[in-house]
Amino acid sequence: MAEAAVTASAGRPHLRVEGAVKSFDGRVVVEVADLTLGNNPVEGLIGPNGAGKTTLMRMIMHSLKLDKGRVTFYPGDGARGVVISSRPAHAMASLGVVKTNQVIQDFEKLTIWDSLLLAAARRREERPFRIFAEKRVWARNTDEIKRYLEEFPFANPYGFAKSAGEKKLLDILRCLLLRPKLLLLDEPTAGLPADVRDRVMQTIKKKAVDENVSVVIVEHDLNVIWTLSDYVHFMAEGSVVLQGDPAWIREHETVVEKYLGKGHVGH
């Protein structure tokens, strides 16, 4: 049965979280028995505050250590799964598992171009003795970066990201330049202006459909979830309690009761 599920979804990059437990000061925050993320182009992960969504994301990225359990990444090209929960945090990006940040993160002394080139540069170009590699890095990535900068203009792309919105956008663009296979978006719309938000989401949806990138979105703006996602996981009190189509989840009484409130029903 499990075998069949794996074969069926071999075409998409996906994650399997098994027996993952994390507790802080004796309080269990996340307890996920068996969860597969990424079987659909875009999946939503929703739930009330404190349900453990962000903690689960950080466990997957290994920026938090798991107390128990493991996370396996299947790249989707038929290759064997990699147990990423035993890999260091910096190994995720090269495997293709990438996450945007919920809280704004930036390198204060790197310009916008710097930041994007940093994400795009290969590891061997960043060795101490490669002091003439700069031209290559520009040559190889300029077109792609320029495309992004035309689509999402910054006040001064050679300068530093100034506003919260620019920093948030930069964070997402950096992640796209890492050429992810599986992209986790942790509240991507918070802090973005409405028009930019919509274009970001379109770009991401397009990547998911056209380039076979599996996208998982954690988001409080449920409109984003209902319009974009093909499948929704509903989390409450540390575990995933419901999974299904957005329309079905939206109407489900558990979700309504625990999260949405009565006002949301009946549209």
Place this chain on the structure above:
Amino acid sequence: MSIDWLSAYLIYALFTVAGTVGLAQLLHLQMGLAGIGNFGIVGFFGLGMYAWGVFQVRIPWPDALGDWGSFFLSLVMAVIVSGLAGLLIGWVIADLEGDGVLVGTLGFATIMYSLALSEKRWTGGAEGMAVPDPLRTFNWGVKPMSLFWLGVMILLVVGITYYVARVHRSPYGRLLIAVGQNEPLARSLGKPTFRTKLILFALGSAGMGLVGAVFGVMNHFIRPTEIGIEVTLAAMVGLVMGGSARVWGAIVGVLLTAGLFDIVVQIYLPLPDSWYQITLPVVREIVFGAMLILVLLWRPLGVLGDMRRDKLVERLGSG
């Protein structure tokens, strides 16, 4: 050409200033870019100096190697030993916060000083050890030999400066700044931050060891008084003074501190002779300390000001 106008002290002072620039440039990479506050500079400098001396003097090199063969092999060993020490200390401090790094590196320098004093059989203890100059076979006299080594030191420092300038314009420099600014974010972008800091620290230490070894060669004598905290202070004050915005920062800063004091004040100001032994070294430390405080109060980014990375990136992008 007469070189009488060059006093032996002036050559020595220029040599010290050049060496300090070299150390400050290496610190520029470690502290200025990657944010590792290395307060143990003199430890690596001293290790290089002593390792060179010990290998040169205590190893019975075969005669076939000649003076230069044993000299270069000892120099290579000094660089390797300092680099390995950097690797070890780097491994200890790479995951520590700023004050942990400070204590760790400072402790390393203190250990080096104590070892130089206590391991008499190798180092000669407090009296130090005389080391041979491979130039002696030419019978040039002391001053030309010193000038030769001054030239070597300047070449070395120009090389280090060129490297630092290139690093500013390379993906490696970008990686170092990223690691210094926000390590978790760099890690999430797939950058092995621990390894990056470790390698940087080892390479920087090897460079500091090389500067120290050349210092020992020129000095003809290696003793613990050469590896006191003032070496670290001079490099650090110089770098902070000039700022880490540009490659020129370390040079301008060291010229404004050690350059001004060791050359202009000590040679050209009419000071009483009795000051030179005890008063001036103390005054030097007081002045440096005061300058450090003033710079940090009024120009915390150094006299050259902020990093204009935006201008640099625009230039890189347009050509």
